[in-house]
Amino acid sequence: MSGTAEQAQPTVHRTAEEVSRRGSAQTIIVTGILVIVTLYFLVPVYWVVVAASKSTDDLFSTHGFLFSASFQLFENITQVLSFDNGIFIRWLLNSVLYAGVGSLIATYFAAAAGYALSTYAFRGRNVIFGIVLGGVLVPGTATALPLFLLFSQIGMVNTYWSVLIPSLVSPFGLFLCRIYADATVDKSLVEAARIDGVGEIKIFHTVGLRIMTPALVTVFLFQLVGIWNNYFLPLVMLTDEGLFPITLGLNHWRSQTDRLPEFYELTTGGVLLSVIPLAIAMIVLQRFWRGGLTEGAVK
Amino acid sequence: MKASAEKRAPWILLAPFLILFLFTFVMPILMAISQSFTMIEREGLFGEEGISTSFAWFENYRLALADGAFVASIGRMFLFGIVQVPIMITLATVLALMLESASARWPGFFRAAYFMPYGVPGVLATILWSFLYVPGLSPIVDTAHSWFGLELDFLSSGTVLWSIANIVTWSYTGYNMLIIIAQLKSIPGDLYEAARVDGAGPLRTALTIQLPLIRPALVLTTVFSIIGTLQLFAEPQLLQQVSPAIDSQYTPNLSAYTTAFQYNDYTVAAAQAVLIALVAFLLSFTFLRLTNRSSR
Structure with missing residues (x-):
């Protein structure tokens, strides 16, 4: 099974002749099916837009897919932002901190390690690569529980560090960086820089990082979404509401809807506020997502 | 001097990753394994006379596996996986083929x-869908009732597993x-x-050229x-909060x-975590072996 690494090949040929021969009937059927599937993926997001614009009474008395007569979106949003001294904004900033800082550093560390494993021949490099590869297959939730025990012994539970430190390691990122460096970093270029008297670490920063950029973007995005979406680790580690990321915070609001119906509006408004920027980010970023994910995956 | 710099360099570059990897992967895993073989006994009625630990052999594993609810939960995930994973991968493949065909606008x-949906955290996806499942709030349940007279219950013991499958499918199909x-x-x-x-239509092309060549992606x-x-x-x-069919295990x-x-039974929990990873x-x-063999 070869042909996985050639990413730069031309895509499916769409010649004018082919399109006309297949006819427009097929286009209509295929596009029709794709539209129906789109409805499935967009319905929950549409629902939350509608729900966040209603009062709590309307939420239960009017049809869920139709806007009600009174449009309360901005009142609801204001309430989300101001409730409990703006705790929502704090959760959002916490998420940005965990995911942004975590994925940036994780990418840099994975790049350095992947580059080292690819560029230098030294004893033990295959052992290291093998062990880290095993880490890719270990379920993240399987390490969260023992991590909690470890962190509680050194008194680090319920701090920013308890969520941030585990986010700095990406075995999958190292795997991708090594594969990508193997395929792209030219050893003679490294040798040439060496002859010019450039230090080894500086060669990595000036030559290695630049060539590996496409893979780094993939690793960064992968880690960013991974941390942003993580729930189990912060749930296990954090008890202080002020340290919560957005996932934990919104679930905290939702869990109170049973007793206090006004939390329905806070929850739907909060979900809307946090889903919209992410949805836009995904739509913008999805074209960067292809590089390297399947390269050398399973041979 | 240059040669020694070249010897040192890989370790300097590897150090931050390896230190963190040891700290957040290797140590917790070793710790979970050692915990899973440990017995903790409390002296006195409330453990006020100190605790003693001893090697427990496979006692924690025996306890974990003797717990019918835990074993049942693994079985439930088998059922879930056998149904949900093929549906999701098939849907992802069909959508990919359609989008890459010349016919799609x-x-x-x-x-x-x-x-x-991949950018929507699982927690938020679940909050969204749970509102679409709960009777009284869900427009889907309402519409099915008022238009077709159907009484949908997404949260009963027979259906809630597939309601979860729907959330997972919604979240990850596009990513795959x-x-x-x-x-x-x-x-x-x-x-x-x-x-x-050779005169192959789109279907023939998909079956004979595209599917065999995207095999690594499908396996991954x-x-x-x-x-x-x-x-x-x-x-x-x-979903526990809205569906009584979901218990704590x-x-x-x-x-x-x-x-x-x-x-607060960490040793048995550690045994469970090890079992899940295993x-x-x-x-x-098994899956990799099966697919490797059939490709020969």
Whole structure:
């Protein structure tokens, strides 16, 4: 099974002749099916837009897919932002901190390690690569529980560090960086820089990082979404509401809807506020997502 | 001096990653394994006379496996995986093939729309869908009742597993589709040319050229989906509040979480965590072996 690494090949040929021969009937059927599937993926997001614009009474008395007569979106949003001294904004900033800082550093560390494993021949490099590869297959939730025990012994539970430190390691990122460096970093270029008297670490920063950029973007995005979406680790580690990321915070609001119906509006408004920027980010970023994910995956 | 710099360099570059990897992967895993073989005994009625630890052999594993609810939760995930993973991978493949065919209009728009749920955290996806499941709030339940007279119950003991499957499918189909599309794009154009010259239609092309060549992507997405299935946690944990059919041991992870934080029984919880990881390993390897053999 070869042909996985050639990413730069031309895509499916769409010649004018082919399109006309297949006819427009097929286009209509295929596009029709794709539209129906789109409805499935967009319905929950549409629902939350509608729900966040209603009062709590309307939420239960009017049809869920139709806007009600009174449009309360901005009142609801204001309430989300101001409730409990703006705790929502704090959760959002916490998420940005965990995911942004975590994925940036994780990418840099994975790049350095992947580059080292690819560029230098030294004893033990295959052992290291093998062990880290095993880490890719270990379920993240399987390490969260023992991590909690470890962190509680050194008194680090319920701090920013308890969520941030585990986010700095990406075995999958190292795997991708090594594969990508193997395929792209030219050893003679490294040798040439060496002859010019450039230090080894500086060669990595000036030559290695630049060539590996496409893979780094993939690793960064992968880690960013991974941390942003993580729930189990912060749930296990954090008890202080002020340290919560957005996932934990919104679930905290939702869990109170049973007793206090006004939390329905806070929850739907909060979900809307946090889903919209992410949805836009995904739509913008999805074209960067292809590089390297399947390269050398399973041979 | 230069040679020694070259010897040192890889370790300097590897150090930050390796130190963190040791601290957050190797040590917790070793710790979980050692905990799972440990017996903790409390002296006195409330442990006020100190605690003693001893080697427990496989006692914690015996306890974990003797717990019918924990074993049942693994079985439940098998059922879930056997149904949900093939549906999701098939859907992702069909969508990828359609989007990459010449027949699709606006492929960029559809690709973005299908990928979008991947950016919605599982917790938020579950909150969204739970509102669409709960009677009284859900427009789906309302409409089915008032238009067709159907009484839908997404949260009963018979249906809630598939309601969770729906949330997972919604979240990850677009992501898997994107991996498959990346591999489809790497198929050389002349292969399509040759197929057309031979008079192969789109279906023949898909079956004889595209599917065999995207096999690595299909294997990759399936293995990751299997691991993901065994890790299910947020969805059932959140739906617990609205569905009495979900108990505190509904999935293996929920079970380990409950054992650790509600019963404070860390040693049995550690045994459960090790068992979950082992099952994930075993399934992934079995699947890789099976697919490797049949490709020979």
